[in-house]
Amino acid sequence: MKIFITFIIISIFNFNSAFASEFLTYLENAYKNNPTLNAERENYKAIKENINISRSEFLPSVSVSETQSSQQNSNRTNQSGSALKDTQNDTTTQSVTVDQKIFQGLQGYNSIKKSQLESEQAAIKLKNVEQQILLKSAIVYYDLIYKIKNKQFNLANIDLFERQVETDTSRLQKGEITLTDLAQSESSLAGANAQLIAADTELLVAKSNFERIIRLTAPTDIARDNFIETVGLNFPSSLNSTLSISERYNPKLLLAKLDFQISEKNVSIEKSKFSPSASINYTKSQSKDFSSTLDDIDQETFKATVTIPLFKGGENYSSLKKSQFKKKQTNLILQDIINEVKTDTTNAWSTFQSSESVLRSTQAQVEAAEIANEGITLEYDSGNIRTTLEVIQSRSLLLSARISNAKAERDFAISKFELLAVIGELTLNNLKRS
Secondary structure: OHHHHHHHHHHHHHHHHHHHHHHHHHHHHHHHHOHHHHHHHHHHHHHHHHHHHHHHHHOOEEEEEEEEEEEEEOOEEOOOOOEEOOEEEEEEEEEEEEEEEEEOOOHHHHHHHHHHHHHHHHHHHHHHHHHHHHHHHHHHHHHHHHHHHHHHHHHHHHHHHHHHHHHHHHHHHHOOOOHHHHHHHHHHHHHHHHHHHHHHHHHHHHHHHHHHHHOOOOOOOOOOOOOOOOOOOOOOOOHHHHHHHHHHHOHHHHHHHHHHHHHHHHHHHHHHOOOOEEEEEEEEEEEEOOOOOOOEEEEEEEEEEEEOOOOOOOHHHHHHHHHHHHHHHHHHHHHHHHHHHHHHHHHHHHHHHHHHHHHHHHHHHHHHHHHHHHHHHHHHHOOOOOOHHHHHHHHHHHHHHHHHHHHHHHHHHHHHHHHHHHOOOOOHHHHHHO
16 A cells, blocks of 8 residues: 555656646747847847957057059159159058057046946846746746636536536426526527637637747647646745845846946046047068169158047037936936836735735635535426526636636746746746756
């Protein structure tokens, strides 16, 4: 007996693991193949190159050039007016030039820091898009399961009403019920068919959304009746701890903070444009057939340049003011997003807590509706005082309870992922570890 029970427990565990694995397979496929997410990955790679571009300002610039020119001199005379022979020079010059910036008023330093912040921002944007794709994937997955259940419930409801119409037709022939009772059953059957058409349409939409996000063909059936325990996820124990985690890891808040830091660097860059700049230049060249009197010539030039900006038509001053206004703007946006994220986190936590309570209530509602419908149906079939209308009402209540319970299951499952997203913990690695 112990061996049999152990076998059952292991089988249930393996079934749950297989279901969770199927769920993660859908998430992984969306994670790898979603076009929006792949586009953001390419954007991150592009933004990272800004760091190397900024660093290049500190490195020397080396160039090699070669020029060829042809010069013909004719109608030449000397000081006495005598004609001179025409000449032609075909000059070839090869040169190597090295430029090195020495000082730019810390513009280069601030540009590197800005590029590093932009790269960090791009990484967080990528993480945010990853979270949104995983969240959308979970939503369309659970919504598909809900719509499949909804259609199944409506099919079962039609089956019940079809049998009731058959039973009522027989009872009418026996004189046990009136024509009005039969008409009520037929009307309910027609209404159930209309509900099935609506449920079938909603299922088609759910399948379309699933395939658009997940990039796989939508399944036609559900792997498990109760999908709440698909993956074991860890959540904060209280609202305060949730808010604390959200303040540190919420992507929207992190992006707003980085926007403000980047705006600070932009102000520093614009200020540095008022500072003097210094650079050095070294050029070595070799020319052949240089002139009529010189055949070959080698030249070396070393040049140091200091530039002091005095006036550029007000461009620098206006650019500085613009960057300062942008800094104030990003700071105001940051303050607003701090409050917004706090509200979003509180709402996500409240939804997570309330949806679990709603789920328990709908489970109790289904149990009570099943008992009531079974009792009323038995009493009606036995010719008791139950009316056709009471049977119809009990079945309608049962259908409504089942649909409400399926919807509550979906909402509770989605609330878990929404809570993880708002605290910045909705990642594929976290889901795999759970």
